[in-house]
Amino acid sequence: MTKTIITSILMTVVLTVLVGIIYPLAMTGIGQLLFPHQANGSLIVRNGTVIGSELIGQQFASAKFFRTRPSGAGTGYDAANSGSTNLGPTSKALIDRITHDRDSLRKIYPELDTALPADMLTMSASGLDPDISVANALLQAKIVARENNLSVDTVIALVDRHIQGRDLGFLGEPHVNVLELNLDLLHHIPK
Amino acid sequence: MPCSTRKNSDMTTNAFLQLFAYLVILVLITKPMGVYLTKVFRGENTFLTSIFGWLERLIYRLCGIDPTSEMKWTTYSGAMLVFSAVTALVLYAMMRLQQFLPWNPQGLGAVAPDLSFGTAMSFTTNTNWQAYSGETTMSYFTQMAGLAFHNFASAAVGIAVAVALVRGLVRSSVQTIGNFWVDLVRCTLYLLIPLSILTGIIFMASGMIQNLAPYVTATTLEGAKQTIAMGPVASQEAIKILGTNGGGFFNANSAHPFENPTAITNFLQVIMIFSIGTGLTYMFGRMSKDTKQGWAVWGAMTFLFLAGLVTCYVSEQSGNPNFDKLGITSLASATQPGGNMEGKEVRYGITQSTLFATVTTDASCGAVNSMHESFTPIGGMVPLFNIMIGEVIFGGVGAGLYGMMIFVILSVFIAGLMVGRTPEYLGKKIESKEVKLSMIALLSMALCMLGFSAWAVVNPVALKSLANNGPHGLSEILYAFVSATGNNGSAFAGLNANTQFFNITQGLSELIGRFFVIVPILAIAGSMAKKTAIAPSAGTFLTNTPLFSALLIMVILIVAGLTFFPALSLGPILEHLVMQNGKLF
Secondary structure, three states, X not given: OHHHHHHHHHHHHHHHHHHHHHHHHXXXXXXXXXXXXHXXXXXXXXXXXXXXXXXXXXXXXXXXXXXXXXXOOOOOOOXXXXXXXXXXXXXXXXXXXXXXXXXXXXXXXXXXXXXXXXXXXXXXXXXXXOEXXXXXXXXXXXXXXXXXXXXXXXXXXHHHHOEEOOEOXXXXXXXXXXXXXXXXXXXXXXX | OOOOOOOOOOOOHHHHHHHHHHHHXXXXXXXXXXXXXXXXXXXXXXXXXXXXXXXXXXXXXXXXXXXXXXXXXXXXXXXXXXXXXXXXXXXXXXXXXXXXXXXXXXXXXXXXXXXXXXXXXXXXXXXXXXXXXXXXXXXXXXXXXXXXXXXXXXXXXXXXXXXXXXXXXXXXXOOEOOOHHHHHHHHHHHHHHHHXXXXXXXXXXXXXXXXXXXXXXXXXXOOOEEEEOOOEHHHHHHHHHHOOOOOOOOOOHHHOOOOOOOHHHHHXXXXXXXXXXXXXXXXXXXXXXXXXXXXXXXXXXXXXXXXXXXXXXXXXXXXXXXXXXXOEOOOOEOOEOOOOOOOOOOOOHHHHHXXXXXXXXXXXXXXXXXXXXXXXXXXXXXXXXXXXXOOOOOOOOOHHHHHHHHHHXXXXXXXXXXXXXXXXXXXXXXXXXXXXXXXXXXXXXXXXXXXHHXXXXXXXXXXXXXXXXXXXXXXXXXXXXXXXXXXXXXXXXXXXXXXXXXXXXXXXHHHHHHHHHHHHHHHHHHHHHHOOOOOOXXXXXXXXXXXXXXXXXXXXXXXHHHHHHHHHHHHHHHHHHHHHOOOOO
C-alpha cells in the first residue's frame, strides 16, 4: 500500500511536469514560432490600435453597420465572459425576448416586415458568433445602404465579396464575417 | 400528435454529405487505430519507440516501476484508485492555491472549497463538468498543470481499464491482467501525447490561440472596449477532445471561436472524439484473435449512433413551432441554415451542431459546440438518452468499450437463458459472478442518476438553481445528474450548478459513476482471466455476427428504456407535446 502511494505520487509529479508543463509550453513555442497571428488571437490592428479579432464578434448598435446576432455573453459580446442564456424551447422568457427584439427592429426598419432568417433573432452558443447567414446579410444590405447613402447594389456587391462558402466545399454553412464586412464598408462610405 | 406544416425535415443533400463523410472516415480510421493500439498495449515497439523509448524507461526508473511484472485485478484496481485519489488531491490543492502559483496574469484568486471539490472530482473522473467559467476562474497554470494534466491522466486510466478487461477476456487460465503503471505510461507517451501535438498544430494553423499573454483590450469599430480572453487553448483543446474529456478552456467550450474556429476544426474534433473508441473495438477483435468480434460490437455502436444522430438532426432542422409563429423562417436554404438556431453558431449550422451534440454524448466527452439546453425537446433528448444508456456508443476512451462489455455480458446471459445453455463469451463461461458484477455497475449508475434527480426536484434549495420551468426544468436537473454519473460533463447549462448542493451531489455522482463501474469491470477481468477457454461447439451462440449486434442493441434499448422511460416521458417527451400546442413556461 505504502509503495503504491509513493509510486502514485511520483507518477503524478512526473506526468504533471511532462503533460502539464512541458507539453503546453512546447506547443506555445510552436504556435508562437509558426503561427504567431493565429496563436495570439487573429487580432486586427489599425493605426496601432487593436480593433478586435477576426474570430470574435462585436456589438454593432448603429444602423450604419451590419449587425451581429443577439448575444448572451455578459452584457453582449463580452469576450472575457462567453456563453449564452440557455433558455429552452418552451421558455416564455425566450419567446418574449425574440418578440421584443423583432418588434423593435421592425419599428425602425420597415424592410424587415418579412420572414426573418433564424440566425437574426436567436442567440449563438458562445455569445461571440462573428458570423451571420448570407440571407441575414442580404436583408440588412438595404438598411445599411439607406443609412449610408449608398446604392443597394454597391452594398450587395460588398456582401457578396464577403460570403465565405462551406469549408472544403461541404463542411459547415456559408456565412458572412460581420466585422470584416463592416471594415470593408467603411472604405466605401464617402467621408 | 399535431404537426405543423414544416416541410424541410427530410435531410438536405448537404447534411447527408457531411454525415456520410463522417461515417466513411470513422470506418477508415478504425483498423489502423486498432492495430496501433494493439501494439502499444502488447508492449511491442512502434514507430515512436525510437523517439519516446528512453523517456518511457526513464519514467519507470524514476517511479520505481518494474515494467515486466504483471498485476492481479485487485492490485491493478488498488493502483488505479490510489493514483486517482492522489491526482484529485493535487488538483484540489492547486485550485485553492492558484493565487500563489505562476502564470496567472489576470490575478485570479483561490477557487472556493466546494467548487474546488466538485471540479477535482469532475476532472479526475473524466467528467469535466464545469460549474465555473474558465476565463474568469482558472489561472493558466491551473488550466495547464491541473486541468489539462487530468485530461491526459483520466483518459489514460480509462483506456488502461478497457485494455485490462480485454486481456481478462482473451487470456486463458491466468491470474494477471497487465501492469497499471505500464498501461498508463505507454498510453500517455505513445498515444495521447503524439496525437495531441499533431491535432494541436492543425488547430493552431486554423486559428486556435496558444499563448500565455494577459487578456487583450480592443477598441471596437463603434469605439467600445472589448476585453478578449487569451490563454494556452490549443494544447488543452487537443487532449480535451482526444481524451473525451470535454472540459472547455472557455465557458462556451467548443462553441467559442478561439476553441473551435472553423467547420474544419469542428469536423476534426468530432472525428478525434470517436477515434480511440472506434480503434479499441478493433483492438478488442484483434486481441481476441477474431476481428469479427470487434466488428459485431462496432456495428451495434454505429447503428445506435446513426439512430440518435438522425433523430437529433431532424428535430433541430424542423425547428421550434413557437419561432415559426413569430415570423422566423425554419426552412433551410442556400443562404441560411434554418431550423432551431437558438444556442448554435452560424458557421456550424444545424448539421455540424447536431453531429457534435450526438458524438459528444455517445462518447463521454461532454464538450459542446452548441447549447443542448436550447435544443428542441426531442433534439435535446438524444444527448440525454445517449448518456443514460451508459455512453456505450464508442464511448469515453476506454469507458465506452468496458461499458459496452457490461451489455455484452447481459446479452449472452439472456441469449443463454433463451436457448437453455450456459452462456459463453469468447469460449468462456459467463457465470452468476460476472452477471452480478455487471448488474452492480448498471444499477449503481441508474440509481445514482435517478436518485439524486429525485432528491433535487423535491429540494427547494436545489430548485432555486433552475433557469427554465415546466417539463424543461425536470430535464435540466435530470441532465445534470445523468451527465455527472455518466462522466460526460455536458450540461443543460442554464442550471446554476455552482452551489454547495450541486457541487457536492454531482461530485459524488461522478465518483459513483466512475469507480462503481471500473472496479466491478476489473473484477470481471480478473475472474474471466482465470477461466479456461473452450472451443466453440455446435450449440454455441455466436457473438461475432450481425444477429448478435442486433440482440445487443435490443438489450441496451430494453434495459435503458425500462429504467429511464418514465423520467423521459415527464421531461422531454411531455415538453415536446406541449410545445406543439404553443404552451410556454
